[in-house]
Amino acid sequence: xxxxxxxPGTPKDLLLYIAGLLPIKPLRFILISTFVRFPxxxxxxxxxxxxxxxxxxxSILIYCITFAVVGIxxxxxxxxxxxxxxxxxxxIVKS
Numbered sequence: 001x002x003x004x005x006x007x008p009g010t011p012k013d014l015l016l017y018i019a020g021l022l023p024i025k026p027l028r029f030i031l032i033s034t035f036v037r038f039p040x041x042x043x044x045x046x047x048x049x050x051x052x053x054x055x056x057x058x059s060i061l062i063y064c065i066t067f068a069v070v071g072i073x074x075x076x077x078x079x080x081x082x083x084x085x086x087x088x089x090x091x092i093v094k095s
Contacts (some may be wrong), residue, residue, distance in 0.1 A: 010040075
């Protein structure tokens with residue numbers, strides 16, 4: 001869910017409605033929805049301003065940088081996911 005909040009252009013209000021159906025603690029959800037939305041809002045605002053000014057190259061660059069940061073975040077999240085590592089270790093032991 002965090003990754004979806006970071007990606008610019010995703011319908012964040014729809015994510016908020018769906019999140020109410022998920023088994024997530026309210027405090028964690030509030031923290032995620034508050035702090036993780038900032039980078040997406042900032043990058044979308046910067047890109048939108050540049051589009052309004054006719055600076056398409058800068059807008060594309062801002063979105064590329066944002067998607068690169070999201071990609072790095074996803075990679076690190078998968079790399080540091082302890083439950084995934086534990087599952088892989090159990091599968092190796094079972095083999």
